[in-house]
Amino acid sequence: MAVSVESRNLVSAPDGGSREELVVNVGPSHPSTHGVGRVIVHLDGDIVVKAEPVIGYLHRGIEKMAENRTYLQVVPLTDRLDYVGSMYANWAYCRAVERLAGIAVPERAEYLRVIVCELQRIASHMMGIGASAADTGAFTFFIYAFDQRERIIELFERLCGARLTYNYVRPGGVSFDAPQGWTQDVLAFTKAFRAAAADLDRLFFGNVIARGRMKGIGVLSADDAVAWGASGPTARASGVNWDLRKHDPYSVYPRMDFDVVVGERGDAYDRGRCRLLECVESCRIIDQAISQMHPGPVRTEGLPRLLQPRPGEAYDHIESARGSLGVYLVSDGSVRPYRMHVRSPAFCNLALLPLLAEGHTLSDLVVVLGSLDPVFGEVDR
């Protein structure tokens, strides 16, 4: 991480004297390999007085670009929002389009969407906690976590031919049915992952150094989590029991039996561990979805390539790996969206950084940032 000293300022101290405040520029580079972000940190000694995230380095104007493309052409754009969880943005966007245009989705497609999104949750969380572990020096854990992620990426590659930007969920269904033997391999993965998750838990969250680095760091209260609009594991680690899969159920989630993982202390440790435990719940959902799934069509037949929904607006959201991912679509009756807005959970969670980092050391700032698991593609859009 590139760190440079910007300035040294003398500021008045509460006791009437003055102290030196050091302004340090962190980035723009890959802080915790989540994307290009930058933080301007005001330090008193080693203690963060003020941390100011500077974002927008990955702003591509995706909301503007969507206004100039047909409804189907926007799907690949949504891949580029959260590029470690592309399936989510695909799905959230398609749900909004389906609501707007009144498209029904075959049951098998809904099951496939649930399976890929739960696999994606595991892959994304492995990336998130792996990268934040690497920041704290636990590089072995990073490699172990990435090993698990790689297996999921290979499953996705067999399913739709892509490893990162899938363009898999489409309005009215999904692009491909599962290839032969795919579901068996997914079941084999979830079985192996359960064992691996116990190892990962012991290896990192049971490690005395990792506990020392993460416990009590960046504590977020439940009230703050709600007021700041935090969602996903960031809010749940603070004891906010809020998961759209459970509390605003969509697709076939009402048929699934799973628990919402809720933390107690709301510190960096709880946020990280909530993510790992959520992965095990995702395995439960995947197993149930595969056993409930029947053969059938995966796309609605007879959909025109140029969708032309009636004028109106629709909002739909799903529980992504980072939290409530919503898409707000406005149609004026033409073949292109009049306006698309992405309610990005990473953006809302990252706004908490100044609040959480204050009073900690500069080295803890990296832990706090990693524990929020921002993906800058989705923050900047």
Added chain:
Amino acid sequence: MTPDEMAALLERITAHNPRLHPLFSLEFGDAVVGVERAELFATAADLRDAGFDRLGMVTAVDRDEVFVLVYRLHSRSLSAAIFLKTLVPRDDAWVASLVELWPAALWQEREVFDLFGIHFEGHPDLRRILLPDDFVGHPLRKDYDDPRLIRRPDYI
């Protein structure tokens, strides 16, 4: 939420608050209420006290002579969500900031300011957030033009 539940919720919210009026149809499954711009802050405060403890989304839509400000409020205790909308004239684009009620508005209002050029009165730190500070114009306005923008052919 079923349409009936939503209609009941809308009635309950609007009955106690003369400032609010149901705005649009419920055909797309969301409850929408509108409010005059001058009364936005007071109404939002009422709604927060009524249990809408989360501000989920702040955004805007350019409708030529007006901007439509869209807020999505959410309540865990009522397990309900509503859209709050207000109209802002294009040539006098300001609206009260809701940061005092929900700090979640801090960055989201900055984003709307950045991309639409709508001023939020009372916002403690209203600066551009996604675009560079020296950027000229507000790209999500429909009249924004840039020679680098490539027009796609019209399909219909």
